[in-house]
Structure formats: C-alpha cells, structure tokens
Amino acid sequence: MNKLNRDQMAARVARDIPEGAVVNLGIGLPTLVANHLPRDREILLHSENGVLGMGPAPAAGEEDYDLINAGKQPVTLLRGGSFFHHADSFGMMRGGHLDFCVLGAFQVSACGDLANWHTGAPDAIPAVGGAMDLAIGAKQVFVMMEHLTKQGESKIVEHCSYPLTGVGCVNRIYTDLAVIDVTPQGLRVLEIVEGLSFEELVRLSGVPMRRAQAKAYA
Amino acid sequence: MINKIVSTVSEAVADINDGATVMIGGFGPAGQPAELIDALIAQGAKDLTIVNNNAGNGETGLAALLKARRVRKIICSFPRQVDSQVFDALYRAGDIELELVPQGNLAERIRAAGAGIGGFFTPTAYGTDLAKGKETRLINGRGYVLEFPIHADFALIKAERGDRWGNLVYRKTARNFGPIMATAARCAIAQVHEIVELGTLDPEAIITPGIFVKRVLRVERSAAGSDAGIRAA
Numbered sequence: 203m204n205k206l207n208r209d210q211m212a213a214r215v216a217r218d219i220p221e222g223a224v225v226n227l228g229i230g231l232p233t234l235v236a237n238h239l240p241r242d243r244e245i246l247l248h249s250e251n252g253v254l255g256m257g258p259a260p261a262a263g264e265e266d267y268d269l270i271n272a273g274k275q276p277v278t279l280l281r282g283g284s285f286f287h288h289a290d291s292f293g294m295m296r297g298g299h300l301d302f303c304v305l306g307a308f309q310v311s312a313c314g315d316l317a318n319w320h321t322g323a324p325d326a327i328p329a330v331g332g333a334m335d336l337a338i339g340a341k342q343v344f345v346m347m348e349h350l351t352k353q354g355e356s357k358i359v360e361h362c363s364y365p366l367t368g369v370g371c372v373n374r375i376y377t378d379l380a381v382i383d384v385t386p387q388g389l390r391v392l393e394i395v396e397g398l399s400f401e402e403l404v405r406l407s408g409v410p411m412r413r414a415q416a417k418a419y420a
Numbered sequence: 421m422i423n424k425i426v427s428t429v430s431e432a433v434a435d436i437n438d439g440a441t442v443m444i445g446g447f448g449p450a451g452q453p454a455e456l457i458d459a460l461i462a463q464g465a466k467d468l469t470i471v472n473n474n475a476g477n478g479e480t481g482l483a484a485l486l487k488a489r490r491v492r493k494i495i496c497s498f499p500r501q502v503d504s505q506v507f508d509a510l511y512r513a514g515d516i517e518l519e520l521v522p523q524g525n526l527a528e529r530i531r532a533a534g535a536g537i538g539g540f541f542t543p544t545a546y547g548t549d550l551a552k553g554k555e556t557r558l559i560n561g562r563g564y565v566l567e568f569p570i571h572a573d574f575a576l577i578k579a580e581r582g583d584r585w586g587n588l589v590y591r592k593t594a595r596n597f598g599p600i601m602a603t604a605a606r607c608a609i610a611q612v613h614e615i616v617e618l619g620t621l622d623p624e625a626i627i628t629p630g631i632f633v634k635r636v637l638r639v640e641r642s643a644a645g646s647d648a649g650i651r652a653a
Contacts (some may be wrong), residue, residue: 208516212579236538243496249593250523250524251447251593251596252447252595253593257546266592267449267450268450268451268591268592268593268594269450269592269593270447270448270593271449274447274448274449274450280593285590285592285593285595286474286595286597286599287527287596287597287600287627288447288524288526288527288530288596288597288600289527289528289530289531289599289600291524291527292523292524292527292528293528295524296524296528296542296544297532298542300482314466321547324513327499327504327508327511327512328499328500328518328519328520329497329498329499329500329501329520330498330522330523330550331497331498331522331523332497332499332522332523332524333522333636334524334544334545334548334550335521335522335524335525335526335544338435338543338546339524339544363591366547366548366549367548368547368548369546369547369548369563376587402589410494
C-alpha cells in the first residue's frame with residue numbers, strides 16, 4: 203500500500219481548510235499543515251500564547267524572541283495580525299470562535315474521545331498545556347496521526363487506554379492510511395490510500411467502521 | 421502625587437514574605453521578568469507557591485528560584501519541557517508539589533480572581549483525570565467543571581513601557597499572562613524597559629490600566645532570555 207508520509211498527510215489536511223478559516227495547529231505533526239495551506243486562500247492562524255494572523259518563521263538573523271508560537275519558536279506576524287493576553291486567547295477557543303484545530307494524538311476512540319496529553323506511565327511528569335482547551339474549543343477538531351503505533355497497534359480504538367484529553371470531541375481523523383469521520387453512528391471512512399482495501403483497513407484498526415463512497419486517498 | 425516607580429530591584433521585592441503566593445508572568449522566556457526573579461532569589465523568601473505557565477527553563481529565572489529550593493508548590497500547565505531538568509529532579513524526588521491546570525483554565529482562574537468571580541463552570545477537562553473530584557454540571561446538554569479563582573499576594577510581570585501611575589503596554593507575545601496576573605495579585609510589580617512621562621502612552625492603547633499595578637521598575641534590556649532576540653532583530 204502507498205502510506206502517506208508526514209508532508210503528504212499535512213497537505214491532505216490543508217486541502218480541507220477553507221478560505222477565511224481561523225485555525226490553530228497543534229505542536230508537532232500538525233505544525234506541518236502551515237506549509238501546505240493553499241496560497242490563494244486567506245487563512246488566519248491562531249497561536250494560544252496570544253497571536254492571531256501568525257506568519258511563517260523569520261529569516262535567519264531576524265528572530266524576535268518576544269514573537270514566538272506555542273512551541274516557543276520564533277514566528278512572524280502577518281499584516282493585520284494582533285496580539286492579546288492568555289485569557290482572551292483561550293476565550294477564543296472556549297467561546298467557539300475558532301473554526302478548526304488540528305491536533306496530534308496517542309489514541310482516538312470510535313466515539314471521538316481524544317488522548318494526546320499523557321501516557322499515564324507512573325514515572326512520567328504530566329504536562330497538559332492547552333491540549334484540553336483546544337480539544338473542546340474549536341468548532342471542528344481534526345486529529346492527524348500515524349494509523350498504527352511502532353508496535354503495529356491501532357491508534358484508533360474502541361476505548362482509549364491512555365488518559366483522556368477530551369470526551370467525544372474529535373470530528374475527523376487523518377492518518378497515513380485513511381481519512382475517517384467520527385459520526386454519531388460511528389466511524390465513517392472517507393478515503394483510503396491506494397493499495398489498501400476497506401476490509402484490510404478495518405482489520406488493521408480493530409474497530410467497526412462504515413464506508414462512505416470511499417475514494418482513493420490524496 | 422502618585423508615584424509607583426521604584427528605583428531598585430531589591431526595593432521592588434523587599435516585602436515578599438515566606439509562604440506567599442507569587443504569580444510570575446511569561447510563556448517560556450517571553451515575558452519572563454528575569455530581573456525580578458533574580459531579586460526574589462537574593463531576597464530569600466521561601467516556602468513560596470508559584471503560579472506560572474511552565475516550571476522553569478534551563479538554569480536561570482524561574483528554574484533558578486526552584487533550584488534554590490524556595491518553592492513549596494507550583495501551579496502551572498506545562499512543567500515538562502526539554503530543558504525543565506530542575507523541576508523534573510525536584511518533582512521526582514518529591515520535593516515540590518505540582519497542581520497541574522489546563523492552560524486556558526489557568527488563565528481563566530487568574531482572570532476570575534482579578535474580576536471578583538467566585539467560581540465558574542468550564543467545559544475544559546470535563547471527563548478527564550484533571551477534573552477528578554471536582555463538581556460538574558450539565559448545562560444545555562454539555563458537561564462543565566467548576567473551577568475556582570487563583571488569587572496571589574504578589575505578581576511579578578514584565579512589560580515594555582510604563583508610567584508613574586502604573587499604566588502598562590507590552591511587547592508582542594511577551595504580553596501573555598502579564599495583564600491578567602496584574603489583576604489577580606494584591607501587589608503587582610512590573611519591570612519595564614522604559615518609563616515614560618504621564619500622558620505619553622496612548623490611552624486607547626494602554627493594556628493594563630494603572631489601578632492594577634503597585635510598583636514599576638525600569639530594567640535595561642539584557643543579553644539574556646527573550647531580550648537577546650530583540651537586540652539581534
């Protein structure tokens with residue numbers, strides 16, 4: 203099968219972000235989506251540390267460490283961009299003003315529960331940051347992750363075994379194998395990579411799925 | 421005449437007492453009031469409860485305060501980072517108490533304290549381990565968690581410019597927690613890079629009105645922390 207690489211996954215997510223959308227991209231894999239947003243669409247990036255209208259990384263030597271993103275890397279501000287304090291920034295999420303967020307995940311359950319903040323290992327130091335606020339805060343929550351763990355276990359599960367970030371909050375899952383909607387009737391497969399059958403996808407995932415009129419992926 | 425300007429960093433933090441709750445602004449190094457933290461270390465107050473988004477980076481600033489073992493408890497959202505070795509060691513040894521709060525709840529609890537709110541219901545963390553033991557309620561079919569304000573005795577924040585009434589403006593994303601922490605503390609202390617004459621700051625653009633600020637201290641831009649980048653730019 204033709205698994206998607208990280209950039210292909212990012213490009214696939216980017217295609218679904220429409221003109222005019224306000225979007226928060228999580229740290230890690232989702233950050234790559236910014237590189238693939240169609241240039242003919244005006245899309246506003248929100249960063250929870252207090253930026254709307256975030257631009258790309260600055261040129262070498264132009265870094266300003268008072269202008270950083272949630273991952274604490276230097277960024278730039280687009281014309282028309284704005285700064286605000288933390289309570290306003292999280293009010294933008296919680297208040298339902300953000301159109302999309304794209305998050306990484308350890309696991310997503312069949313009913314859209316998200317686990318992405320803590321492995322729950324006894325020696326792990328917990329750190330949550332804005333993960334729980336983002337999970338419940340955007341109108342549409344997209345998850346972007348590899349379909350399987352390095353051990354080959356499905357990250358789409360019946361019930362999350364890792365501690366939850368949010369309950370029933372995920373709307374759509376983009377993996378290196380498929381695009382899957384979380385619906386009240388369960389998981390609905392929209393696209394599958396070339397060379398992988400629907401039956402094989404369900405077998406790899408180990409959870410029930412329905413197929414929409416499955417198209418070839420990407 | 422109202423004059424909130426203090427001339428030395430030691431004067432600015434002189435009355436911070438043992439056992440105080442101290443909010444410290446900053447998101448990582450951006451907006452971190454490094455000189456006020458250094459002064460707090462030199463001043464010697466101990467058994468502190470610190471409120472910050474993180475739990476220190478590297479060995480300076482908040483990390484140095486932790487390393488000096490002045491902090492009994494930290495309330496924060498994201499302690500674990502690649503360079504949080506000071507906190508990590510204290511936490512693993514059981515030498516510091518951690519109250520982990522989702523970032524937006526942290527911000528709103530601080531804001532609530534400053535706004536005189538006794539508690540609020542938030543959807544963030546509903547159904548997760550961080551809501552365990554907390555009162556919940558279904559409102560219009562959605563689950564919410566009851567959260568309480570976080571008050572502080574002192575807030576140490578960093579702004580760009582201030583005047584003798586305590587009016588402040590910030591710089592870019594270094595604003596982060598500054599404006600809300602200023603409102604939530606009994607005594608907010610701001611370090612600024614420039615003190616200007618009254619009337620110089622555009623009243624339409626003042627972010628923190630002086631009512632929330634008790635002391636203003638001018639601190640030169642240093643080569644450390646987020647200031648380094650400003651110089652280079």
